[in-house]
Amino acid sequence: MHLRRLPLLLGALALSAPALALAQEEDDAPIAYPDEEDSEDSPRKLPRRSEDPTADFDRMRDDEEAEGEFERLAGEDDPNKGLVGEVIVGAMLMDSSRGRVADPTFGLGLRFTWEFGRILNNEPLRETVWAxxxxxxxxxxxxxxxxKGSTRTHYFSVAPAYEYVFGExxxxxxxxxLGGGFAFQTTSLTIGEEQTAVKGMKPLLQxxxxxxxxxxxxxxxAVAFRIELMRFRRGYMDDTFVGGSIGTAF
Incomplete structure (x- = not known):
């Protein structure tokens, strides 16, 4: 009786091994989750950070909505005020009333410069506009x-300028x-001991x-210096200044 049951037991053992292996594979298979896009509880995917650390800044800089989030810092690390004082020397070629090309004489003056581009908080204009x-x-x-006759002409002007800067x-x-102002002129005529003085003022274009x-x-x-060719038109007369200046900039 026991010998008859032995083939049945062996057959049952042979069939149970593949069934156990199949069940084990089903247990080890990954658990299927619902689609993340359809699930409200599924964690959100974080965007990958760009390998370029400036990419996000460039993107926001071009975004008009984010422009107000950045504070312009042009000139924050520049201790200079943009104020310059200079002494002017050179040759003044004054328009001649005697039919000559010009009457050369010595020119002397003072100049104060304000680099007002620094208050515009715009980097390209900081060093290029001044007055x-x-x-x-x-x-x-x-x-x-x-x-004897003598003439003294004083040129007073306010003139903004644009400069093309170069160098590192x-x-x-x-x-x-280009600017404007006025010219104040004094003329005296001396005959013997008698002197007659005439004064006048004319608009000026520089x-x-x-x-x-x-x-x-x-x-x-800093040390400030210039070499310049400047024209002063007073009334119908044109005076030309060729010279330079030197001073100090803060």
Whole structure:
């Protein structure tokens, strides 16, 4: 009786091994989850961070909605105020009333410059726009021991300028300038011991070009200099100044 049951037991054992293996594979299979997009409880995927650390900044910089989130810091690390004072010297070629091309004389003056581009909080304009408050004086005298005539002309002007800067430190540039003001002229005629003086004022137009430099000598101070060709039109007369200036910039 036991011998008859032995083949049945062996057959049952042979069939149970594949069934156990199949059941084990089903247990080890990953559990199927619902689609993440359809599940409200599924965690959200975080966006991959860009390998370029400036990519997010560039994206937000171009986004008009995010522009207000960034504070412009142009010039925050610049201790300079953009103020310059210079002494002007050169030759003044004054329009001649005697039919000559010009009457050359010595020109002297003072100039104060304000680099107002620094208050615009715009990096390209910081070093390129500025304005001058200028006084220049030139005089002529001629005559004999008996009759002498002399003229002194004072040029007062305010003239903004635009400068094309170059160099790594942006301390040198070529500029063009246009402004206006007035010319105050005094003329005296001396005959023997008698002197007659005449004074007058005329509107003034100033325009010209030049080269400007501000090499730095310390963190807060620089040497300022210019070489310029400037015209002063007073009334119907044109005076030309050829010279330069030197001073200090803060």
């Amino acid at each position: 001058d408050l200028r006084w220049t004086m030139a005089g002529l005298s001629d005559g004999t021991e008996l009759i 430190s942006k301390t040198y540039g070529i500029f063009g300038q 325009y010209g070009v030049g080269f400007r430099g501000r090499p730095r000598v310390s963190e807060k101070m």
